[in-house]
Amino acid sequence: MNVIVAGSGIAGLTAALHAHEAGHDVTIVTKGDIGAGCTGLAQGGVAGIYGPDDSAALHAADTLDAGAGLSDRDAVQVLVTDGAARIAELIARGVGFDRAADGSLQLGREAAHRHARIVHAGGDATGAAISAALVGAVRQTDVGLVEHAFLVDLVVRDGAVCGVRILHDGATSTLSADAVILATGGAGHLYAHTTNPEGTTGDGIAAAMRAGAAVADMEFVQFHPTILATGPAFLISEAVRGEGATLVDDDDRRFVFDSHLEGELAPRDVVARAIARRAAAQGSPVRLDATMLGAEALARRFPTIDRVTRERGFDWAREPIPVTPAAHYLMGGVVTDLDGRTTVPGLFAAGEVACTGVHGANRLASNSLLEGAVFGARAAAALRSPWADIAHESVPVRRRPERGRGGIAPAFTRAGLQQLMWDEVGLLRTGDGLAHALDTLGAWSASGSAPTTVAAHEDTNLLLLAEATTIAALARTASVGAHHRVETDAPDAPATSRHPSSILETV
Missing domain, CATH: 3.50.50.60 (FAD/NAD(P)-binding domain)
Structure with missing residues (x-):
């Protein structure tokens, strides 16, 4: 073949x-x-x-x-x-x-x-x-x-x-x-x-x-909990926490235990949301404390992370480093x-x-x-x-009205799409925010032209997938795993495999 x-x-x-x-x-x-x-x-x-x-x-x-x-x-x-x-x-x-x-x-x-x-x-x-x-x-x-x-x-x-x-x-x-x-x-x-x-x-x-x-x-969408909070996105491997590093807030308190009995070793979605909420509450990034592992062990076990953190001005063997979540895996x-x-x-x-x-x-x-x-x-x-x-089973992906809740949508830019998705279809979601995102995405899609360059093709693809992601997030009203609807912060009902609302195909 x-x-x-x-x-x-x-x-x-x-x-x-x-x-x-x-x-x-x-x-x-x-x-x-x-x-x-x-x-x-x-x-x-x-x-x-x-x-x-x-x-x-x-x-x-x-x-x-x-x-x-x-x-x-x-x-x-x-x-x-x-x-x-x-x-x-x-x-x-x-x-x-x-x-x-x-x-x-x-x-x-x-x-x-x-x-x-x-x-x-x-x-x-x-x-x-x-x-x-x-x-x-x-x-x-x-x-x-x-x-x-x-x-x-x-x-x-x-x-x-x-x-x-x-x-x-x-x-x-x-x-x-x-x-x-x-x-x-x-x-x-x-x-x-x-x-x-x-x-x-x-x-x-x-x-x-x-x-x-x-x-x-x-x-x-999985958001990795620990990205270095300064400079270009750089991931701090989960293995660092697996070796014993902890997450602390401005009071040096291991706050993730408030959300899960496993603390820093809880599933990624739990840890990422705990970090986002605590950072928002204190107005500054939380910190990853790996100082207990020592400089020699950190350099030997995590040579890439050791090099990059030091290049960015941090001695993580002596002081905790600021971290924040970022989109990681679909x-x-x-x-x-x-x-x-x-x-x-x-x-x-x-x-x-x-x-x-x-x-x-x-x-x-x-x-x-x-x-x-x-x-x-x-x-x-x-x-x-x-x-x-x-x-x-399938739910069709349909184009949405060209006008959002606030009237005419802003002109499309990739950065605008990415910020919209971060704000409304990110770690913490609401029904109103998702609806606003879908209206805006629909307006952008309806006003687009046929792509001819690689960048334009990429934008077309991002718009299609942004709509698919938002439609699926709107359809799943209960919080489960990486999909978290703020309206349903209470414990989730038992989930079943492959919820029909999460299956989409084009029409």
Whole structure:
């Protein structure tokens, strides 16, 4: 088969290598340089190696707990069952995971994990090590590569995807394929504050929607709790808290315990909201206190964080550092089955672009790299299998009135969209705020023109996904996981998997 893989993070590179090894003709199409994107920036590790008191079943239980009742149990079972093999594969491809003195894999713990089961490389440079190894493996093959190619759209013929349209070197062209595997990542640049690199604009999800594919759970956007609160966004890994660092307010009080018995090791959504509320109440950022770990341990275990914090004028071995939340990871995306198939024949998806059901309402730390490896491999393995229809319910995405509550909407800018999403569709949401956001987004969409440049295509995609996210957030009136409606601060009712209101498709 002729296979196009769109994207070159862990999911895309894994899928490409597995497809090539299975005898397919593979071409990788990627927006920037191969390996650029979120994977290479990941400080956290890969969950899935179990000590004597741990097991895949306990990993699954922690994943389900973090997902707030909305995770797909079958998908979680696949994740933890396949995980060890994918980690072993990464080692075989050259990833040098950190080792203990006896030569065994060194295991770390992060928030909402009951056990230390996470492997890291280079302390806090796991993603860079994985990306380098997988890129190196691809370069040793005859897999085709088209870099700096923007995915304009999917080509659909007779109801099936049969290629991609790309913008490359200033010209639009079409690449034909028997199957396309989307691995284009998430949409962090929907928000004014994000850990995601430039270019993370949801292009794959938007193209899939235009091709008629269903998307789900777009309301579930994870905000990482601890980003350095000064200068450009820089993530302070959750593993720092896993090693014992604490969060304190201006009174040096560990305030997160007011929200959860696990304090700093509570699920990410809980910690992020606690930080946002406490910072708003005291009028200044909260602080991450890692001083108890000592300068030597911090430099050895977190060399990248140690370097960057010092470059920005902080000695985090001597004083707590200011932190704030930022948009980090999209739990929703293109609906897939357990083998990466979407609702459109010929189209597969893996990694953050996909909604496998693993993460539910809130992703468990260090499950994202694992998910990319597991489901990237499974998508490649399913390329020759018969297509299976995916049952789903849908709510149409419709354009909204051109006038918001306050009259004519302001002129569109990307910065304006990002600030609107941060203010109204962010960590803390209200019905009125969501309605205002949707009116404004509808006005911007209605007044847009056909895109011709990469930036204009990105803006079009961001607008489409902003509407989808806001519609889903309005439809889910109860707070659950990363979706928090201020009107429903009381404990949530028991959740069921894949709420119908969170499934959307274009009409």
